[in-house]
């Protein structure tokens with residue numbers, strides 16, 4: 001029998017609901033709270049910043065399945081289902097008995113999984129009478145996705161892009177502008193938060209934390225403008241579960257079920273997207289899949305952070321969120337995986353780590369590029385530097401199987417392609433790329449700035 005490489009779902013088999021893990025996880029996440037009163041926030045409170053429907057989804061611990069609105073499904077069909085691929089060539093290069101599969105979220109024109117949540121967020125904004133959306137973006141993947149989704153649903157988009165990423169990846173802002181969005185480097189002089197940060201540190205390279213502060217400020221000071229977040233929050237991973245729900249059906253087509261599921265980790269949305277639909281079978285005891293989130297060694301909130309209530313942004317404008325954090329004004333090293341340069345982990349994932357349903361691994365930058373190169377040269381796809389963290393973690397697992405002889409089924413999410421990250425690959429190929437391990441002293445100094453609420 002010839003070996004099947006790609007598993008694709010017919011349009012009619014694309015899932016029509018998202019999976020809300022909050023309804024089924026054994027311990028619910030602690031609620032987001034107001035920084036002043038320390039009281040749990042309601043959906044109405046969150047709706048000052050976000051659209052109301054996403055605010056409700058954020059706090060929904062009752063409904064395990066949530067219908068995907070018809071207009072969003074129609075848009076999903078432009079690029080879904082995404083392929084599930086068996087990485088035969090990678091397996092062979094490693095010499096592992098493991099079966100390696102990846103879900104390829106890089107095949108849509110925007111190049112990453114972010115579009116899966118940008119579409120519903122813009123759809124709900126439009127439904128509720130919002131005219132403008134604003135957001136932050138690191139590497140530019142989320143900004144590009146939101147710019148496109150805003151155009152689809154007839155909204156204006158204003159994007160704050162992390163300054164250092166804007167310099168490293170200039171074509172991302174071109175993409176956003178092509179879809180009609182306005183783009184500013186963060187920290188900028190156009191908001192109070194941006195001005196304060198620049199005054200304190202004129203050479204601040206920017207971070208997701210600074211850009212979130214600026215976008216939230218714009219949303220709260222502009223009529224009919226809502227803020228949209230591309231990661232971290234629970235409603236974002238909810239939308240991303242389309243990845244894992246498709247993958248579950250596709251694994252069944254392949255006649256397999258994963259022993260290990262891996263994704264890279266910035267705030268948790270692509271990880272939650274691929275992992276949560278499989279994890280529900282661990283809750284019932286029916287399956288015993290291992291779940292691994294791969295983070296940068298230079299930004300190790302899952303492996304070395306502390307579980308506390310902390311702000312989601314640098315200026316402290318957001319609600320306090322219960323999460324594994326490195327401290328909200330942590331300044332991540334300038335690694336190329338811009339989408340993973342964030343100080344905190346989402347609330348759901350933080351609870352799941354505490355409860356032992358998953359774990360983090362941290363990976364040095366050089367190892368991720370080595371993995372990205374091997375993947376490019378075997379599977380023919382140049383991965384985003386973020387996604388290469390997942391590939392490096394998969395290679396570690398595949399090598400373990402090589403040692404033990406186990407034929408484990410390994411699945412990872414290829415969150416995006418790296419075709420706009422070629423300057424990073426050049427640096428690696430020229431031998432100019434550095435590792436940035438976080439010193440214990442710097443870690444402790446940042447952790448000491450977390451407000452103690454717990």
Ligand SMILES: *Cc1c(COP(=O)(O)O)cnc(C)c1O
Pocket residue numbers: 112113114139141142230231232264265266267268269270271339340384386387415416417
């Ligand atoms: C944004 C991004 C990430 C990290 O965000 P998560 O919310 O953790 O998924 C990972 N990979 C790519 C390609 C991204 O654009």
